[in-house]
Amino acid sequence: MSTSASAAETPWADGSDEPRDPAAPSSSSAEPEVRTTLIRDLLTPLILLAFATYLTVNLFLIEVTDSTDFPGPRFFPAIIAGLIYALTALELLSIARNRSRRGPAAAAESAAPFDWPALVWTVGGFILFILTLRLLGWVLAAALLFWFVARGFGNRSPLTSLAVGLTVSSLAYIGFDMGLGLNLPSGILGGAF
DSSP: OHHHHHHHHOOSTTSOSSOOOTTSOOHHHHHHHHHHHHHHHHHHHHHHHHHHHHHHHHHTTSOOOTTOOSSOTTHHHHHHHHHHHHHHHHHHHHHHHHHHHHOHHHHHHHOOOOOHHHHHHHHHHHHHHHHHHHHHOHHHHHHHHHHHHHHHTTOOOHHHHHHHHHHHHHHHHHIIIIISOOOOOOGGGTTTO
């Protein structure tokens, strides 16, 4: 009798006087979503931190002779590693500020779904770049890479992104070849450059 009396006093399973929305997530199912969102938020900063640490460790493994002039072989890798550390710190601050402002549960609810087509376009572009670099050369392969990445980021004007890609890759080729004296593969355009 006492069981039926307590059931009559609190008719809802969670013991409240209000009915619970069946579509609302329970507190036990919201916790894994919060954890998943936190892992997803921290994935990029962790990868950047690992890459910057890799650069820093290898930076000190570069043997530099006493006759080396400034800036030397450690200068640009040190700048890049420092910038990656700074950007990673800014990203971590942004994540912490957004999570504290909205709360972890709100961050989990507002998380956008993963964009698989963007990943396929971007990774596919890198794979195509690697496979065609020697055949097509830097200018054409990098222009195609730019087009694929722009498409992955949502650009829907292929001629414009291809023209920008050709311009940027040509300027990079000229800068590396003439400015730094480094040879990039010229591929099928070998006679032109």
